[in-house]
Amino acid sequence: KDAFPNEKFDYMLSNPPYGVDWKKVKDEVEGEARRLGFKGRFGPGLPRISDGQTLFLLHLISKMHPKGSNETSRIAIVLNGSPLFSGGAGSGESEIRRFVLENDLLEAIVALPTEMFYNTGIATYIWVLSNNKEARRKGKVQLVNATEFFGKMRRSLGNKRREFRAEDIARIATEYGNFQETEYSKVFPTTEFGYRTIVVER
Numbered sequence: 001k002d003a004f005p006n007e008k009f010d011y012m013l014s015n016p017p018y019g020v021d022w023k024k025v026k027d028e029v030e031g032e033a034r035r036l037g038f039k040g041r042f043g044p045g046l047p048r049i050s051d052g053q054t055l056f057l058l059h060l061i062s063k064m065h066p067k068g069s070n071e072t073s074r075i076a077i078v079l080n081g082s083p084l085f086s087g088g089a090g091s092g093e094s095e096i097r098r099f100v101l102e103n104d105l106l107e108a109i110v111a112l113p114t115e116m117f118y119n120t121g122i123a124t125y126i127w128v129l130s131n132n133k134e135a136r137r138k139g140k141v142q143l144v145n146a147t148e149f150f151g152k153m154r155r156s157l158g159n160k161r162r163e164f165r166a167e168d169i170a171r172i173a174t175e176y177g178n179f180q181e182t183e184y185s186k187v188f189p190t191t192e193f194g195y196r197t198i199v200v201e202r
Helices: 023-039 053-062 090-102 164-179
Strands: 013-016 074-082 107-112 123-131 142-145 153-157 158-163 185-189
Touching: 053 074, 053 090, 053 123, 074 107, 107 164, 142 164, 164 185
Parallel strands: 013 074, 107 142
Antiparallel strands: 074 123, 107 123, 142 185, 153 158
């Protein structure tokens, strides 16, 4: 349910559940996608029933100010690796990635250390999105490898054994802010992430 149907926001932060299935809300979500298309939240596509992370991403994108307006919106959302890779060309996940890239919304993806969350030890990533990129970032995506930036906790909290120290946060912010090719930062044109599946028959 969209609790803010007519609202747009400047800043949005989200840490949705990983790998959650959306079978219980399937009819409502698919109904909205059919009824509203790109005027609603789910126009670009729908992910597999078994993993609804990208539904949260689309919900946030729908709350951004329109591109080209004077108001800017920024999103930071923590996702696991599934939205990066799952689904072949033409699948719901792939079409969502395509929408994000072709509309030049994705600024950066930051790979986090494992064991950062108390309920899981898996690899996670922060996606940073903007509706008003700086000129130097237009048409490009920055990948930041922050997997080695952490301190060990004295005492574990479930699966959480690592945490960011102040110097780790500053280092990530510096790599992101400098927007340069380094050992931990790579910059690619958005077109590098596109692909097609071609069937070759004998």
